[in-house]
Amino acid sequence: MLELNKIHNIDCIEGIKKIDDNSINAIITDPPYCIGTTSNGQKGDWQDNNLIRPFFRELFSECKRVLRDTAALYINTDWRTYPFLYPILQEHFNIRNLIVWDYEWIKAGSHYRYSHEFIIYATMPDCKRTFSASERDVWRIRPINYTSKHKLHNAQKPVALYEKAILNSTQEGDTVLDCFMGSGTTAIACKQTGRNYIGFELQEKYCEIANERINKL
Numbered sequence: 001m002l003e004l005n006k007i008h009n010i011d012c013i014e015g016i017k018k019i020d021d022n023s024i025n026a027i028i029t030d031p032p033y034c035i036g037t038t039s040n041g042q043k044g045d046w047q048d049n050n051l052i053r054p055f056f057r058e059l060f061s062e063c064k065r066v067l068r069d070t071a072a073l074y075i076n077t078d079w080r081t082y083p084f085l086y087p088i089l090q091e092h093f094n095i096r097n098l099i100v101w102d103y104e105w106i107k108a109g110s111h112y113r114y115s116h117e118f119i120i121y122a123t124m125p126d127c128k129r130t131f132s133a134s135e136r137d138v139w140r141i142r143p144i145n146y147t148s149k150h151k152l153h154n155a156q157k158p159v160a161l162y163e164k165a166i167l168n169s170t171q172e173g174d175t176v177l178d179c180f181m182g183s184g185t186t187a188i189a190c191k192q193t194g195r196n197y198i199g200f201e202l203q204e205k206y207c208e209i210a211n212e213r214i215n216k217l
């Protein structure tokens with residue numbers, strides 16, 4: 001089993017293979033959106049999501065293996081990548097909701113300005129609802145100010161977003177997996193709520209940023 005409460009500087013496919021079967025209580029993760037355009041509509045390098053389908057198929061198959069039968073998954077995505085992820089996730093999990101993360105703010109956007117993203121909420125077969133029956137599928141949480149000098153990663157998410165998912169779907173002492181840790185937001189949310197975490201991040205510079213952030217907490 002991989003060391004808990006550590007961000008491992010390796011590819012998530014390589015890392016997840018080292019995790020024991022049925023050992024993870026929840027996955028909260030934010031894969032690269034792999035979109036063909038940047039936020040202001042410019043063409044980027046990823047023109048064709050078909051190229052990355054085998055990667056996500058293998059990853060989600062491994063996610064299923066490591067998750068407990070009662071586990072939940074929260075996966076950040078946006079309107080362009082959701083149609084790509086949905087059928088792959090459906091092969092392995094019960095997709096329960098498409099949570100709208102309402103920024104209460106506006107970002108770039110060449111026609112209508114972007115003010116929301118999505119979080120796919122999916123579960124393993126024996127997952128029961130552990131949050132209030134009146135919880136809504138629209139979460140109003142301010143994003144990181146991307147022009148702020150405090151921003152650590154271009155795709156950095158607010159800690160409050162992951163804390164809500166963690167508090168809704170895990171218990172103290174549980175273990176949360178994030179395959180795409182970036183600046184370590186999931187690790188911070190876990191530490192603040194008394195959960196364990198396992199994280200993977202490909203880029204050394206983000207591992208360093210995340211570790212510094214965790215050490216400061």
Ligand SMILES: C[S@@+](CC[C@H](N)C(=O)[O-])C[C@H]1O[C@@H](n2cnc3c(N)ncnc32)[C@H](O)[C@@H]1O
Nearest residue numbers: 011012030153155156157180182183185201202
């Ligand atoms: C959308 S960002 C995550 C941002 C994070 N939620 C935060 O708040 O900082 C995705 C991250 O996944 C990393 N990544 C991309 N491919 C990866 C892979 N195969 N294995 C591990 N990490 C990967 C990228 O370097 C990037 O930092």
